[in-house]
Amino acid sequence: MALTVSKFIQTLRYQDIPENVLAVMRRSLLDTIGVAAIGTTTKISGIVKEFARTQMPAGVDSAASRLLFSGLTISPVGAAMAGAFTIDSIDAHDGYSKVKGHAGSGIFPAVIAVIDDLTRQGKEVNSQDLFVALTIGYEVGYRSGLCMHGTVPDYHTSGAWTAVGAAAAAAYLLKLDEEQIRHAIGIAEYHGPRSQMMRCIDHPTMLRDGVGWGAPSGVSAAYMAQLGFTGAPAITAEGEDAKPYWDDLGERWEVNNTHYKAYPVCRWAHPAIDAVHDLMINNRLVSDDIERARIKTFHYATRLAGHAPKTMDELTYALAYPFAIMAVHGEIGPKQLQESILQDKEVQRISLATELVDDEHYTAISIDKRWADVTLYLKDGRELQSDARTPRGDPDNPLTDKEISDKFHLLADDIIGVKRANKIEQLIEEVNFDLTQLLILITDKC
Known part of the structure; x- marks a missing residue:
């Protein structure tokens, strides 16, 4: 018999979590910390850090947490x-295609904030508690998101359902009872940001994927429920419409559908980026060989457009421009995350010469995966076409542990230092580790 959501949250123990699920959580933890490290260099992070410092300070004798990689409490x-x-300011974090979004960018900072508050109070919290909380946050968040996308017409951002996952994780850490847990996820769902994703795709700004308000909505919901605040039942977790999404809770794990990004841009662009990378390598091309290009892909991806982005936010939600970056530079990493890339003449040329084709077949099948193919039209008259592609990093085409590690170091080493990055990775690899030490490593100033 399937568990209720509240009972699942209240009773899950580290020993109950299958080893393959724990392996996903360890990969996600390392991956997300790397994204958080490089995220501290962005304008978004700087603005929001100052906002939180001045508008959400810790009061005297009140709850307090250290902000990631800042030294601020x-x-x-x-x-x-x-x-x-x-984390959301660098679009390189984990996700799940069928739920159309990302868990780690909201769940991880919510979990760390609550754990840090508890440890400052002298409460005992260990590394196993961290992994249980993350697992609960991802699993409940994913299922809430699947229900949301399956029962309402609007395409909501990840913040809408990571709010529920964050509340679930926080409720576990705060040791709420079943009734309090039910109220916590109800409050989080009601107050969570039901922001429309395609508004940010059509008009890219610092709003991003909604997790910036989803995470605090979840955390505040758990603290409020602890004090006795009540919430309406969460419609993405209770009732007949929700039942199919929760029937096998505790028996089958949505966490195992987590994917990882090879590039720090919207995943909808990744199959085309992978395709042009391979065409360039396999045919020993340089960008000057290309006269023009065509990308056939699913509808949402063509909405990314972005032939001439003027800001890094526009670049993040673009297709043609990151495609062109790969064609010209052969990589999309920290070097290409500098604003100077927006003035790269050769990238601009390739981008403006790239046609986007909205393909009905790819739209129909881009549910669990994201599909595209690429044709390069060369100056010598040749036409080179890729096979239909889905992104690397999906569960059936995963990034290796080494690739996850390499990505972490690529993003983190220059920001926090190689020694510190190595220590973070070593701790996470241990079965049980000193959580206090990890908290110091990920909250001390870069």
């Missing part, structure tokens, strides 16, 4: 918010 709600915006 603020309220747990503020730490969750600023942390989520920081």
Whole structure:
């Protein structure tokens, strides 16, 4: 018999989590910390850190948490918010295609904020508690998101359902009872940001994927429920419409559908980026060989467009421009995350010469995966076409552990130093580790 959501949250123990699920959580933890480190260099992170410092400070004798990689102590709600915006400012974090979004960018900073508050109070929290909380946050968040996308017409951002996952994780850490847990996820769902994703795709700004308000909505919901605040039943977790999405809770794990990004841009662009990378390598091409290009892909991806982005936010939600970056530079990493890339003449040329084709077949099948193919039209008259592609990093085409490690170091080493990055990775690889030490490593100033 399937568990209720409240009972699942209240009773899950580290020993109950299958080893393959724990392996996903360890990969996600390392991956997300790397994204958080480089995220501290963005304008978004700087603005939100100052906002949280001035508007969400920790009061005297009140809850307090350290903000990721800053050395600042603020309220747990503020730490969750600023942390989520920081991670979301670099679109390189984990996700799940069928749920159309990302868990780690909201769940991780929410969990760390609550854990740091508890440890400052002298409460005992260990590394196993961290992994249980993360697992609960991802699993409940994913299922809430699947229900949301399956029962409402609007395409909501990840913040809408990571709010529920964050509340679930925080409720576990705060040791709420079943009734309090039910209220916590109800409050989080009601107050969570039901922001429309395609508005940010059509008009890219610092709003991003909604997790900047999803994470603090979840954290505040758990603290409020602890004090006796009540919430309406969460419609993405209770009732007949929700039942199919929760029937096998505790028996089958949605966490195993987590994917990882090879590039720090919207995943909808990744199959085309992978395709042009391979065409360039396999045919020993340089960008000057290309006269023009065509990308056939699913509808949402063509909405990314972005032939001539003027800001890094526009670049993040673009297709043609990151495609052109790969064609010209052969990589999309920290070097290409500098604003100077927006003035790269050769990238501009390739981008403006790239046609986007909205393909009905790819749209129909881009549910669990994201599909595209690429044709390069060369100056010598040749036409080179790729096979239909889905992104690397999906569960059936995963990044290796070494690739996850290499990505972490690529993003983190220059920001926090190689020695510190190595220590973070070594701790996470241990079965049980000193959580206090990890907290110091990920909250001390870069």
